[in-house]
Amino acid sequence: xxxxxxxxxxxxxxxWLRQEEDGSVTIGITDHAQTALGDLVYVELPEVGQEVxxxxxxxxxxxxKAASDVYAPIGGKIIKINDxxxxxxxxxxxxxxxxxxxxxxxxxxxxxxTMDPDAYQSFIDELDE
Amino acid sequence: xxxxxxxYSCHVEAGARIVDFGGWDMPLxxxxxxxxxxxxxxxxxxxxxxxxxVVDLSGAGATEFLRRLLANDVARLKEQGKALxxxxxxxxxxxIDDLITYYxxxxxxxxxxxxxxxxxxxxxxxxxxxxYAVDVAERPELAMIAVQGPEARLLAATFLDDQWxxxxxxxxxxxxxxxxxxxxxxTGYTGEDGWEIVMPAAQAPSFWDQCIAAGxxxxxxxxxxxxxxxAGMNLYGTDMDExxxxxxxxxxxxxxxxxxxxxxxxxxxxxxxxxxxxxxKFAGLLLESKGxxxxxxxxxxxxxxxxxxxxxxxxxxxxxxxxxxxxxxxxYEHAQVEVRNRLLDVRVVNMPFVRNGKIRxxx
Numbered sequence: 001x002x003x004x005x006x007x008x009x010x011x012x013x014x015x016w017l018r019q020e021e022d023g024s025v026t027i028g029i030t031d032h033a034q035t036a037l038g039d040l041v042y043v044e045l046p047e048v049g050q051e052v053x054x055x056x057x058x059x060x061x062x063x064x065k066a067a068s069d070v071y072a073p074i075g076g077k078i079i080k081i082n083d084x085x086x087x088x089x090x091x092x093x094x095x096x097x098x099x100x101x102x103x104x105x106x107x108x109x110x111x112x113x114t115m116d117p118d119a120y121q122s123f124i125d126e127l128d129e
Numbered sequence: 130x131x132x133x134x135x136x137y138s139c140h141v142e143a144g145a146r147i148v149d150f151g152g153w154d155m156p157l158x159x160x161x162x163x164x165x166x167x168x169x170x171x172x173x174x175x176x177x178x179x180x181x182x183v184v185d186l187s188g189a190g191a192t193e194f195l196r197r198l199l200a201n202d203v204a205r206l207k208e209q210g211k212a213l214x215x216x217x218x219x220x221x222x223x224x225i226d227d228l229i230t231y232y233x234x235x236x237x238x239x240x241x242x243x244x245x246x247x248x249x250x251x252x253x254x255x256x257x258x259x260x261y262a263v264d265v266a267e268r269p270e271l272a273m274i275a276v277q278g279p280e281a282r283l284l285a286a287t288f289l290d291d292q293w294x295x296x297x298x299x300x301x302x303x304x305x306x307x308x309x310x311x312x313x314x315x316t317g318y319t320g321e322d323g324w325e326i327v328m329p330a331a332q333a334p335s336f337w338d339q340c341i342a343a344g345x346x347x348x349x350x351x352x353x354x355x356x357x358x359x360a361g362m363n364l365y366g367t368d369m370d371e372x373x374x375x376x377x378x379x380x381x382x383x384x385x386x387x388x389x390x391x392x393x394x395x396x397x398x399x400x401x402x403x404x405x406x407x408x409x410k411f412a413g414l415l416l417e418s419k420g421x422x423x424x425x426x427x428x429x430x431x432x433x434x435x436x437x438x439x440x441x442x443x444x445x446x447x448x449x450x451x452x453x454x455x456x457x458x459x460x461y462e463h464a465q466v467e468v469r470n471r472l473l474d475v476r477v478v479n480m481p482f483v484r485n486g487k488i489r490x491x492x
Contacts, residue, residue, distance in 0.1 A: 038146075038351065039163040041443040042421050042450075044469075060469070062421040064162050064351060064443050086419070 004030075005097050009111075010120035011073045016097060017114060020104070024079055025111075028101040029061060029070060029092060032124045037063040040089040045081045046103065052078065054112050059102050061092065070102060074111040080104035130154065134179035135272045135330040139337050143347055151245025153180040156349035166355050166445040168346035169319050170486050173278035173285075175340040176348050180244035183268040183327060184254065190262035191236040198257055199230065200375060200393055202385035206232035212303045212316055215383055216375045217242075217253070218395030222402060223371040224378065226250050227363065229316060231305045239305075239312065239327075241273075243365050257394070272333035276345060277323035277356075279486060282315075285324060288339045289313070297324070318353065320360025320484045358451065359444050361413060361480025367424065368411075368439040368453055376402050377455055379411030379480070409436065409455045413480040414466065415490060416450040418473055426452075427467040428475070433457035438466065446483045447492065453480070 008016045014033035018026040034040065044060040052058050054075040061068050081103050085091060092100035115123060131154045140147065145156035156177065158165060168174045186195065195203040201215030211232050217225045226246045231239040242250045251267060258265055276285040286294050293308035300306055302322075305314035312327035328336060341347060354364070361379075363369055369378035376384075376399065384399065385391070402408055416422050422441030429435060436456030444451045456464065456477070465472040478490045 038158060039161055041163075042419060044420070062443070064355060064445070065157075067421065067423060 004117040004121055006117050008097065009114035009116065010123075011071075011112065011114055012123065013071050013073070014124075015070060015073050017073055017111070024104050024106050025074060025076070026101050026104045027058075027070075027073065028096055030120075031096045033068075034093050034096045034100070037061065037068055038065050039063055040092050043085040043089045043092070043102070045083075045085065046078050048078055048081055050078045051108075052076065052105065054109060061089070061102075072105070073114065074105070074107045075109040076105040076107040078103050079106050132180070134177055135333040136177045136179060136274075136337050139334055140177065140347075143341075145347075145349060148350070150180065150350055151243075151247075153244055155180060156347070158349040158351045159347050162349065162351035162355070163445050165346055165348040165352035169278045169321055169348060169352065169356055170446055170483070171279070173276060173281040173323075173345045174319075174348040174352065175281075175337065175345045176275040176277065176353055177273075177337070178275050178325065179272040179330070179333065181273055182242045182244060182247045182250065183271050183273070184240045184242065184251070185238070185266045185268055186240060186263055187237045187266075188261075188263040189236055191238055194258060194261040194263045195230065195238060196391055197261075197393055198254065199228075200384045200395060200399070202391060202393075203230055203232065203238065205385065206230075208232070208304075209234055210300070210304045210306055212305055212314060216369075216380055217250070218375070218393070218399070219253075219371055220394060220398075221371075222374045222395040222398035224365070224369045224373060224375060224380075225253055225371060227365050227369070227380070229314075231312075231314060233307065245366060270330055271327050272330045273325060273327045274333065274336055274340070275317055275319075275323065275325045276340060277317045277319040277321045278345075279322060281321070281323040281345065284343045284345055285326070285340065287343065288336060318360075318362055319356040320362070320481060321356075321486065355442055355445055358440055358442055358453065359446055359481065359483035361453070361482060363453070364440060373455075374399060374402055377409045377411060379453070407458055410458050411439075411453065411455055413478040413482060413490070414438070414441075414452040414454050414464070414475040415447075415478050415482075415492070416452075416466070416473060416475050420450060420468055420473055422450045422452040422466055422468070422475070428454050428456050429465045429467065429472060430457050430461060431463075433459065436464070444482060447488060449492065451482050
């Protein structure tokens with residue numbers, strides 16, 4: 001089992017959030033999520049400038065097996081998308097917390113419930129049992 | 130916990146992701162489904178298919194019984210070892226299961242049916258067998274390993290006893306051979322050359338280990354599904370079931386209409402459906418844009434009724450999304466599929482998409 005990066009927050013939907021210095025938040029899916037999905041073959045990204053609601057659909061990641069919605073863990077405006085995922089969706093499999101980031105958004109409201117690495121680890125340990 | 134094949138612990142040790150499939154704990158993949166898929170198209174892969182059900186039929190009435198039970202005609206099997214793909218229909222012409230029958234010797238056959246349909250298949254076969262002089266024997270003590278891919282036969286041949294190596298390699302496609310304890314068939318579910326090898330359960334783990342040591346890639350159900358989809362091969366329960374006739378599942382070619390007096394189960398309703406020009410057809414779809422087609426998505430055809438995708442997914446060989454779909458009759462090349470409330474353009478194509486490592490459609 002790989003170690004969870006300590007500087008990130010996590011959600012029950014298996015997304016991670018990184019607080020950036022400029023106040024924006026980078027979002028991706030966790031290693032647990034990419035492992036469960038298997039090889040990713042397509043990512044549907046939102047438009048830059050699009051407003052998303054907390055808990056609303058923000059992107060779709062599709063593996064050979066299934067399509068899975070990525071929900072916005074926090075409301076705000078999309079300020080950047082990871083275009084490279086259109087050509088190389090497997091970046092999410094290879095480097096979920098780095099090159100496999102999905103969007104960056106400028107929050108406009110409160111974040112939903114998030115967990116620190118220890119809490120998320122316990123959460124997925126329970127799921128695996 | 131579901132049923133486990135004799136290879137279950139091999140899969141777990143190899144780090145397989147295990148999923149439930151028709152009540153069996155089976156490997157989905159061993160790390161990367163895409164790599165497993167490509168290994169079969171380019172080199173060789175091994176699949177544990179021990180969950181499938183082997184049934185041996187023998188007795189003076191075996192041939193007569195199978196000619197009644199199956200929509201295809203075992204009388205076409207003139208040479209020993211020859212295999213026949215067929216549907217087993219209910220009285221309404223719906224598909225109870227699809228299966229392969231191997232002709233072993235006069236009035237002796239081996240039938241291999243799907244795992245998820247085992248119970249109803251055996252019940253149906255035994256019920257129909259009633260008045261025939263036929264012995265129906267399930268062989269749960271047997272395991273089955275499929276080795277598939279352009280190099281699979283040559284690699285796997287080295288694990289056979291010397292006396293069987295040459296005759297096994299001499300098998301033509303869709304023929305099988307009883308090789309001592311083993312049963313070697315040049316059949317498969319991937320669109321590539323290869324063998325399906327039935328063996329006593331106790332021999333399966335060492336055979337599997339030899340495959341892996343020889344560089345044959347272990348492959349899970351995930352790759353099995355994308356390979357069969359590219360090869361245009363139907364999956365029971367997904368592409369057809371008891372409410373669908375073979376005529377609407379692209380399996381008309383498996384129905385033996387001649388001789389006209391062979392009264393196989395389902396013949397009458399099938400004959401009526403055959404005369405109906407409005408019946409739906411079964412075709413391949415190629416997604417023109419990025420995205421992934423999925424099972425049950427709606428197919429929209431201008432001026433006609435809607436159709437439905439039965440099997441959709443990503444084709445690793447084409448690097449595009451493909452699907453099998455039941456769509457309105459008629460000649461047309463363009464249609465659309467509803468994906469998350471948007472209509473995406475698809476092209477209607479003849480299957481297979483891929484066969485023997487080669488792309489068979491225009492991209």
